[in-house]
Amino acid sequence: MSLEWEQVIVHSVDPAALGQWWAEALGWVVVFRSEDEFEIRPAPDRMPGLDFVRVEEQHKAKSRLHLDFRPDDQEAEVARLVAHGARRVDIGQGEQSWVVLADPEDNEFCVLGQRKAG
Known part of the structure; x- marks a missing residue:
């Protein structure tokens, strides 16, 4: 299969x-x-x-599935996505190496930090 x-x-x-x-x-x-x-x-x-x-219904709660993206430059990519209409959101993640954003319909996604060498 x-x-x-x-x-x-x-x-x-x-x-x-x-x-x-x-x-x-x-x-x-x-x-x-x-x-x-x-x-x-x-x-x-x-x-x-x-x-x-x-x-028909609007997004109502924290997403059970979300996408993670690993850019070359996290800070630049977060700035680009926010300028494109994403917004930063707090889903209770605390201080982490990733940034949680939401698209225009409030679907969360993460922009990860730089991959560790090794």
Whole structure:
């Protein structure tokens, strides 16, 4: 048996707006769009992707699943994402080496610190 990870589904009130926000934040391409769905990938033929699917209810609680990103320069990347519309959030993480941000629909994600050598 073999499984291929195709995508992560993100529930969204406005899939096109949130999907476009993430496409620009990650530098990914749009591979599918409809009124209720908006899918992006690193490249048209690369997976996994993110698929934004319409739901009626707003985000209400801490996400049970979130994405982690490890940039070359954490401070610069956090500043870029905040300027792009993300916001810093406190989910009870305390003092950590990562920064917790939220996208325009309040989905949390982390920008990790520099990878330790070794």
